[in-house]
Amino acid sequence: MENKKIFRASIINPRNHAVADCFVDGAIYTEDGIIKKIGYFSDVIKGCENNIETVELDGVLMPGFADVHLHWVQHQVRGKYSGELLTWLKEHIWPEEASYIDTGKAGQAAEEFYADMLRAGTVMGMSYSSPHAAATEIAMQKMRGDWIIGNVLMAINAPNDLTDYSLHDPILLNEIMMRNDRHHYALTPRFAPNLSTEILSYLGMIAVQTSSFVQTHLAESNAEIAWVKELFPDAESYTQVYDKAGLLTPKTILGHCIEMNDSEWQCLFARGSWVAHCPSSNEALGNNRMPLEKLQEYHIPYALATDVGAGPSHSMLHVIQRFIAIHRKAGIKISFQEALYRATLAGAEAMNRDAIAGNLCPGKRADFILLPSKQKNQSWDGWFSECIGGTMSELEERPQGTWLASERAA
């Protein structure tokens, strides 16, 4: 039996970086969790059978968020520590990640993570796990929503309990990589300092051969760049370390990209790789502002992300708030259409899922959230400003509901 429903509410549906369709009295019609129609309520009900269940919602319905860069194993300590990137990693984050060898802890933390994400309106994204295969498997099995996950690969310059010595054996490495589900798995070299030139090249080869997603960090802080220079003296830039290894493809998502020169931007454009822009994390760790004007100048595709746990909140509404505020200070005005797109459809595009997710167009999954109502006479711009106003914890609780097609069908 097909499960048919009409959801009636105000609707905002991002289409691209400049356009979002807005319907004050709108509706979506879904069959078995797939959107069949969207538009004004009066138009949507035309041609529908009379007895279809109609769910009347008081608020604004929009697609759920996509968060393309976070560390689920840091969720429990998000925002707890700050400071310079490398010190922060070594003193606080790596010891926390090491504790995920405990599968009991990993199981409980994974359940909390997914529940928190859904409550904050995030229905899909890309996530770094700890190096442990078991913790990564747990994150896959307990998955709610649609995630791409990878165990961070660390072979050198890391504590013993986070170092995977098997990565030095290319045959083993290949076997490990070939076993994974390519739709939900990403090759995840943590960052260049944790891998040798040889291992990075093997990973690049696997990425190309298997058409895998790749996620890693790039040019987040000046201390990190100095370290990379010391470790890879032959490379002209940090970006070149990855490029020489063959790791930059259209399925590569690079976290941060703050301290970049023009030839590095040109390289990213030529490879078609994505930037995961994490404004709240950059602010929390005291890094420089990511030069958004360079992404615009070089037409680099990008999507927004929380980068939990350097990012203090898993709420994409909080990320949007910081995104707009930080760049406004530098004289760049970001429209609400752009912000919405970067937090939803752009993420789905980065994840190669824009044909099935990312907004509310017909044929896509009915994964959506309900935000507070728009007042009469209020502009959509005004409504949006109100939605992203307030404290971090208020923003985490702002969605009034999250609907996931996969869970309704279950």
Ligand SMILES: [Zn+2]
């Ligand atoms: Zn990160």
